[in-house]
Amino acid sequence: xxxxxxxxxxxxxxxxxxxxxxxxxxxxxxxxxxxxxxxxxxxxxxxxxxxxxxxxxxxxxxxxxxxxxxxxxxxxxxxxxxxxxxxxxxxxxxxxxxxxxxxxxxxxxxxxxxxxxxxxxxxxxxxxxxxxxxxxxxxxxxxxxxxxxxxxxxxxxxxxxxxxxxxxxxxxxxxxxxxxxxxxxxxxxxxxxxxxxxxxxxxxxxxxxxxxxxxxxxxxxxxxxxxxxxxxxxxxxxxxxxxxxxxxxxxxxxxxxxxxxxxxxxxxxxxxxxxxxxxxxxxx
Amino acid sequence: xxxxxxxxxxxxxxxxxxxxxxxxxxxxxxxxxxxxxxxxxxxxxxxxxxxxxxxxxxxxxxxxxxxxxxxxxxxxxxxxxxxxxxxxxxxxxxxxxxxxxxxxxxxxxxxxxxxxxxxxxxxxxxxxxxxxxxxxxxxxxxxxxxxxxxxxxxxxxxxxxxxxxxxxxxxxxxxxxxxxxxxxxxxxxxxxxxxxxxxxxxxxxxxxxxxxxxxxxxxxxxxxxxxxxxxxxxxxxxxxxxxxxxxxxx
Numbered sequence: 407x408x409x410x411x412x413x414x415x416x417x418x419x420x421x422x423x424x425x426x427x428x429x430x431x432x433x434x435x436x437x438x439x440x441x442x443x444x445x446x447x448x449x450x451x452x453x454x455x456x457x458x459x460x461x462x463x464x465x466x467x468x469x470x471x472x473x474x475x476x477x478x479x480x481x482x483x484x485x486x487x488x489x490x491x492x493x494x495x496x497x498x499x500x501x502x503x504x505x506x507x508x509x510x511x512x513x514x515x516x517x518x519x520x521x522x523x524x525x526x527x528x529x530x531x532x533x534x535x536x537x538x539x540x541x542x543x544x545x546x547x548x549x550x551x552x553x554x555x556x557x558x559x560x561x562x563x564x565x566x567x568x569x570x571x572x573x574x575x576x577x578x579x580x581x582x583x584x585x586x587x588x589x590x591x592x593x594x595x596x597x598x599x600x601x602x603x604x605x606x607x608x609x610x611x612x613x614x615x616x617x618x619x620x621x622x623x624x625x626x627x628x629x630x631x632x633x634x635x636x637x638x639x640x641x642x643x644x645x646x647x648x649x650x651x652x653x654x655x656x657x658x659x660x661x662x663x664x665x666x667x668x669x670x671x672x673x674x675x676x677x678x679x680x681x682x683x684x685x686x687x688x689x690x
Numbered sequence: 691x692x693x694x695x696x697x698x699x700x701x702x703x704x705x706x707x708x709x710x711x712x713x714x715x716x717x718x719x720x721x722x723x724x725x726x727x728x729x730x731x732x733x734x735x736x737x738x739x740x741x742x743x744x745x746x747x748x749x750x751x752x753x754x755x756x757x758x759x760x761x762x763x764x765x766x767x768x769x770x771x772x773x774x775x776x777x778x779x780x781x782x783x784x785x786x787x788x789x790x791x792x793x794x795x796x797x798x799x800x801x802x803x804x805x806x807x808x809x810x811x812x813x814x815x816x817x818x819x820x821x822x823x824x825x826x827x828x829x830x831x832x833x834x835x836x837x838x839x840x841x842x843x844x845x846x847x848x849x850x851x852x853x854x855x856x857x858x859x860x861x862x863x864x865x866x867x868x869x870x871x872x873x874x875x876x877x878x879x880x881x882x883x884x885x886x887x888x889x890x891x892x893x894x895x896x897x898x899x900x901x902x903x904x905x906x907x908x909x910x911x912x913x914x915x916x917x918x919x920x921x922x923x924x925x926x927x928x929x930x931x932x933x934x935x936x937x938x939x940x
Contacts, residue, residue, distance in 0.1 A: 561791040568782045578743040578761035579786045
């Protein structure tokens with residue numbers, strides 16, 4: 407494969423389609439970065455990934471029936487969040503149950519897709535996202551998701567932190583723990599649905615888990631984690647989008663690969679840091 | 691002890707939907723007293739605390755606490771990997787004043803700083819909770835209860851895994867809190883240290899005994915409370931000396 411020369415950023419910004427995609431990714435970086443911080447703190451990474459993937463059969467069915475795919479994804483995503491919440495009310499939802507739902511959703515989606523679509527291109531778009539087919543409605547939905555993520559973080563952040571830190575004490579503190587957690591699950595499902603057009607059903611975690619997990623390596627406080635997570639999500643999103651236009655890739659995989667590499671570098675870096683500090687101390 | 695009780699149980703039974711796991715609760719705790727809650731694993735200590743914080747409603751009878759009690763968990767039940775400082779944790783106590791949706795006010799921050807100084811950790815306010823020692827973490831959770839300004843504190847095995855020097859400091863803190871009129875319910879498996887409390891409550895799926903240690907901690911009560919988990923150390927006169935042999939499940 408021959409690699410094209412990297413395009414100039416100024417040339418790209420001339421393209422309306424790039425500007426729309428950049429705006430979409432910026433909004434998703436806010437939603438994914440903020441909610442990602444809570445996802446990582448509250449150990450909901452697998453839930454976020456599964457909520458994205460669970461929408462896949464809904465997207466396929468909607469395409470076939472000519473219904474709005476966003477509406478179908480919203481129904482499936484919120485239904486999934488509701489199922490997890492109900493399971494969690496009785497006992498902690500097990501990873502096995504989530505994995506089962508995830509695999510079933512993917513399988514049903516593929517079976518449906520092979521019946522519905524002539525070419526695999528649509529399936530690729532649903533699973534991995536697209537940078538060039540984004541419209542005003544996608545951007546508007548992402549703006550709503552970002553605004554709700556910010557509002558949730560400002561008003562419920564302290565409750566989410568206190569509950570996650572010490573679940574036993576949260577009732578004694580008079581916090582509406584159940585309701586606050588329900589809102590978090592709904593916001594994650596909503597934002598996952600918002601990110602489907604750009605990053606696809608399979609790679610939602612690229613914007614929701616990887617940036618926050620990377621920021622977590624350095625964060626000393628919850629507000630530092632939130633800021634770092636949004637910054638990493640924005641940087642990864644921008645780099646991924648650029649790579650996607652340059653190399654003609656869907657943005658989802660580009661962001662995912664860059665994010666994985668960034669996390670690995672930072673994890674190795676922080677793992678080595680205490681030892682170098684110790685050595686410096688010994689030398690002094 | 692003529693003051694109105696701050697914790698009152700009358701014929702209370704607690705459970706998780708099936709048969710009650712703790713019943714026959716009948717006791718009244720006056721303000722400014724310390725109560726040792728004794729019992730074997732699975733005896734109902736944690737269930738009692740869940741009932742007192744309001745996480746469980748009594749299935750029968752009544753269980754009342756004046757005001758909102760503070761719950762101090764064993765620190766290994768908290769998330770030690772959270773990016774929160776000692777001050778952040780103490781500040782969580784201010785959530786109990788209602789208006790938890792607003793950011794912490796300057797007064798809240800001052801209260802949290804003062805509480806940390808009160809428990810002797812003023813210098814550690816910026817330290818990550820997970821990097822503190824077990825005894826220091828316990829004191830931070832007590833500081834959180836002070837910020838909450840709870841009149842009743844429920845402490846779950848507060849001295850488990852704490853070194854003797856820190857334990858002594860924490861016990862000193864308990865007496866100071868009690869002297870300012872707060873009521874402490876402290877679950878413990880240590881029969882000997884339970885004699886230092888004003889009152890003891892012995893649980894084994896039901897209330898076995900409630901009273902002063904001298905009245906309540908007799909051989910019969912200890913045997914009914916702990917069953918085969920207790921070993922009597924002597925047969926002489928005077929207070930019974932005994933130790934419990936139990937496995938800790940986490």
